[in-house]
Amino acid sequence: MVTYNHVLTLKKLLKHAGISEERVQQYFCSAAEVEKFVDSVNDITKKIEALSPLPKPNPN
Amino acid sequence: MSAEEGLSWELIKNVADALDSYRVRALIDAKQEILEAGVYNESEYETILFKMFDEEQLKYSLLNYINNNEKLHFADIKKFTEKESIELYKALSFMELLEKEKLILVDKLYDKIEGDEKTPEKLIFKDLTIEATKEDISEIKSIYEPVRVIFDSNCCSGCGLCAAICPVNCLEIENGIGKFDEEKCIRCGLCYFVCPRSYLPIDILNMAQDNGEEIKDYGKIGPYLEAYSAKTKIKEISEVCQDGGISSTCLYYLLEQGKIDAALGAKMSETPWRPGAVVLKNKEEVIETAGTKYVNNPNLQALNDIEIRGKNLAVVGVPCQMQALLKSKIYDIGLPSLGNIEYRIGIFCMESFSYEGLLKICEILKTDVKDAKKMDINKGKFFVYTNKGEELAVPIKEISNLAREDCEVCFDLTSESADISVGSIGSTSGWNTVLIRTEKGKQLYEELLANDLIESKDIAGVKPGLPLLIRIANAKRNTCNKHITEKKEKNERAPSY
Numbered sequence: 001m002v003t004y005n006h007v008l009t010l011k012k013l014l015k016h017a018g019i020s021e022e023r024v025q026q027y028f029c030s031a032a033e034v035e036k037f038v039d040s041v042n043d044i045t046k047k048i049e050a051l052s053p054l055p056k057p058n059p060n
Numbered sequence: 061m062s063a064e065e066g067l068s069w070e071l072i073k074n075v076a077d078a079l080d081s082y083r084v085r086a087l088i089d090a091k092q093e094i095l096e097a098g099v100y101n102e103s104e105y106e107t108i109l110f111k112m113f114d115e116e117q118l119k120y121s122l123l124n125y126i127n128n129n130e131k132l133h134f135a136d137i138k139k140f141t142e143k144e145s146i147e148l149y150k151a152l153s154f155m156e157l158l159e160k161e162k163l164i165l166v167d168k169l170y171d172k173i174e175g176d177e178k179t180p181e182k183l184i185f186k187d188l189t190i191e192a193t194k195e196d197i198s199e200i201k202s203i204y205e206p207v208r209v210i211f212d213s214n215c216c217s218g219c220g221l222c223a224a225i226c227p228v229n230c231l232e233i234e235n236g237i238g239k240f241d242e243e244k245c246i247r248c249g250l251c252y253f254v255c256p257r258s259y260l261p262i263d264i265l266n267m268a269q270d271n272g273e274e275i276k277d278y279g280k281i282g283p284y285l286e287a288y289s290a291k292t293k294i295k296e297i298s299e300v301c302q303d304g305g306i307s308s309t310c311l312y313y314l315l316e317q318g319k320i321d322a323a324l325g326a327k328m329s330e331t332p333w334r335p336g337a338v339v340l341k342n343k344e345e346v347i348e349t350a351g352t353k354y355v356n357n358p359n360l361q362a363l364n365d366i367e368i369r370g371k372n373l374a375v376v377g378v379p380c381q382m383q384a385l386l387k388s389k390i391y392d393i394g395l396p397s398l399g400n401i402e403y404r405i406g407i408f409c410m411e412s413f414s415y416e417g418l419l420k421i422c423e424i425l426k427t428d429v430k431d432a433k434k435m436d437i438n439k440g441k442f443f444v445y446t447n448k449g450e451e452l453a454v455p456i457k458e459i460s461n462l463a464r465e466d467c468e469v470c471f472d473l474t475s476e477s478a479d480i481s482v483g484s485i486g487s488t489s490g491w492n493t494v495l496i497r498t499e500k501g502k503q504l505y506e507e508l509l510a511n512d513l514i515e516s517k518d519i520a521g522v523k524p525g526l527p528l529l530i531r532i533a534n535a536k537r538n539t540c541n542k543h544i545t546e547k548k549e550k551n552e553r554a555p556s557y
Binding site for chain 2: 002005006009010012013014016017018019020051052054055056057058
């Protein structure tokens with residue numbers, strides 16, 4: 001529950017800074033829930049791919 | 061995606077650093093405790109968190125700017141303020157924090173002007189150089205300890221601001237002594253951050269007063285625009301006031317005109333001559349509170365009153381309280397109710413007494429505190445005027461050992477951080493010396509004149525006038541420096557000014 005709230009706060013802070021909150025996602029799945037885990041990974045990949053890439057560091 | 065437009069690598073790095081910052085993490089970790097304590101509701105909590113996050117981002121933006129350059133000078137800081145469109149004093153305040161966190165090294169260069177017998181030597185600011193220490197940010201330990209360290213080292217001014225803003229209500233100032241609840245504390249460090257006796261960058265405070273562009277020496281009585289000798293024309297006030305009644309007149313006018321919704325001041329409690337913090341809502345209440353109280357009173361503690369949140373306020377208080385308010389205005393972290401302080405009205409203060417100290421003074425004067433009608437410090441003596449019409453006096457020198465020890469480390473006589481400072485030193489009996497320090501204070505004073513509420517004359521024509529004030533202010537500064545040096549020699553904690 002603590003972590004859950006931390007992530008919610010983090011999402012709010014990212015949004016506040018102008019970074020899409022979609023870049024952070026949380027899912028709950030136990031070690032036995034293989035399918036749910038795969039779906040979660042696919043889900044976040046899809047969400048992040050929909051966003052444009054973040055800028056890269058300067059070469060120096 | 062339009063939501064992410066204009067993102068740069070620098071911004072992402074600053075956001076990452078700010079999220080890693082101890083101060084932001086402490087607030088996130090303690091969210092549950094803060095909401096349960098009920099001091100701030102969820103939306104107020106978020107205001108504080110977002111504001112703190114913004115401030116930390118700006119701070120790290122300055123750090124990254126410093127990291128990317130070999131050696132920076134004062135002019136480079138000015139360039140940074142243009143880039144981020146922030147005030148110069150704001151940028152310097154971040155520099156101060158980074159230096160305290162040992163992330164950068166700052167060296168200030170001064171020109172020394174040799175003094176002679178008449179004029180003391182003077183330091184004139186020339187430039188500063190900044191170098192990054194390249195320490196790892198995540199290795200930095202928090203420098204923001206709970207203010208108990210200030211209580212324990214006898215430096216607490218008892219202003220009460222820490223108790224007013226503590227998100228979990230674990231602090232209280234009672235009779236000038238701070239109480240700290242270890243169990244409740246969430247180690248967020250907000251109290252240390254707003255405390256005027258933890259660290260107080262005077263140069264930056266002065267700069268914020270006149271929004272100046274340079275670091276300079278403002279002399280012994282701080283930055284001011286104009287100085288007057290004045291007294292009230294309001295009859296009800298002049299009958300009860302200490303000297304000229306100017307601070308009461310300011311509140312009277314501001315409340316009457318609806319320019320503020322409430323004012324914070326000190327009022328006598330049930331116990332004779334023991335003041336308590338009070339929220340004044342109308343001009344009649346102002347008249348009840350007129351007159352100086354010599355016992356220390358944590359006025360600012362009343363800022364935690366939920367009733368006055370979001371209302372426009374004026375605060376009347378002693379120098380340490382004005383310092384606390386100006387400091388928390390510079391390091392603005394969105395604390396509710398601090399943002400709405402419209403006017404800071406400062407009182408001159410040489411020292412204050414504990415209630416027990418005041419009782420002892422009455423004992424020396426062989427009178428009962430209940431019989432005292434008025435108290436006054438004038439011409440080096442402490443006067444008590446009794447209800448029976450007696451005038452009792454004792455030289456200050458004989459009672460100064462009864463003053464609060466914590467007040468020895470205060471340098472400020474004239475409330476240098478106020479919008480307008482009021483006192484008696486320098487003016488003749490029945491008049492106030494008034495120092496106007498900010499544009500806001502100037503406007504208020506002009507309005508008082510325009511409404512024919514006060515009588516005012518230029519202090520240049522008044523004897524003893526400013527020379528006396530400057531002399532006494534200098535004496536307080538010297539005593540303060542002496543005590544701070546003593547504390548440092550004994551390896552005790554002393555405020556960093």
